[in-house]
Amino acid sequence: xxxxxxxxxxxxxxxxxxxxxxxxxxxxxxxxxxxxxxxxxxxxxxxxxxxxxxxxxxxxxxxxxxxxxxxxxxxxxxxxxxxxxxxxxxxxxxxxxxxxxxxxxxxxxxxxxxxxxxxxxxxxxxxxxxxxxxxxxxxxxxxxxxxxxxxxxxxxxx
Numbered sequence: 001x002x003x004x005x006x007x008x009x010x011x012x013x014x015x016x017x018x019x020x021x022x023x024x025x026x027x028x029x030x031x032x033x034x035x036x037x038x039x040x041x042x043x044x045x046x047x048x049x050x051x052x053x054x055x056x057x058x059x060x061x062x063x064x065x066x067x068x069x070x071x072x073x074x075x076x077x078x079x080x081x082x083x084x085x086x087x088x089x090x091x092x093x094x095x096x097x098x099x100x101x102x103x104x105x106x107x108x109x110x111x112x113x114x115x116x117x118x119x120x121x122x123x124x125x126x127x128x129x130x131x132x133x134x135x136x137x138x139x140x141x142x143x144x145x146x147x148x149x150x151x152x153x154x155x156x157x158x
Contacts, residue, residue, distance in 0.1 A: 011045070013152075014098065014150075014152045015045055017078065017079075017096045017097075017098055017152060017154070018043055018050075018076065018098055019123070020078040020079060020096065021076035021077065021078045021098070022040075022078070022123075022124070023038045023039070023040070023041075023076065024038070024039055024040075024041040024052060024054075024074055024075070024076045025037070025038050025039075025074065025075045025076065026039055026054070026062075026072050026073070026074055026145070027072060027073040027074070027075070028062070028065045028066070028069065028072050029065075029069050029071070030061075030065045030068075031068075035061070035065060037062060039054050039056070040054070040055070040120060040123070040124065041053060041054055041076075041120065041123060042054075042116065042117075042118075042119030042120035042121070042122060042123045043119065043123070044119055049146065049147070050100070050147040050150060051144050051145070051146050051147065052074060052102075052144060052145040052147065053107075053116040053117075053119050053120055053142065053143075053144050054120075054142070054143055054144070054145070055116075055117060055120060055140050055141065055142050055143075056140070056141055056143075057140075057141065058139070058140070058141045063141070066104050066143070070103050070104040070105065071101065071102070071103055071104070072101065072102065072103075072104050072145055073099070073100070073101045074098075074099070074100055074101070074102070074145060074147075074150075075097065075098070075099045076097065076098050077095050077096065077097040077098075078095070078096050078097075079094060079095060079096040079154075079156075080093060080094065080095055081093070081094040082094075092155065093155070094155055094156055095154070095155055096152075096154045097152065097154075098150055098151070098152050099150060099151055099152075100147045100148070100149055100150025100151065101147070101148055101149060101150075102145040102146050102147040102148045102149075103145070103146055103148065104143055104144070104145050105143065105144060105146070106141065106142070106143045107142040107143060107144060110137060113137055113142045114132050114137065116142045116144065117130075117132055117137075117140075117142060118130065118132075
């Protein structure tokens, strides 16, 4: 990482940043053309592994690309605040971000799918508990990204 002074290595801090983010951008390689899509997400961090969960339609461009290449990058950021200065070169932006990559796989087992959807809803509805009828489970594709590596950065001005 070029700016190691901004790197965050404490896992608890990293998880707090992920909890604050509301969009994850997934980037795929579609042959020689990059393809990026903003998505809602849920996550869990267990046994030192970060796993991101997503849902979507049962068909489409994402599925076509994943079938050819299941490796993806992800990025999420939050806590933006413009820091003004007298001159343009002094302007900067506060932020917190997480960037990484991993392998995408589909979740097909019903109970695992429900667990992933609950994590997704927890990201946005926090403590509210949801149930998922069979017709909802059948109408959505759930997939996960098992992060192979990720880095975290923060810039905060006092």
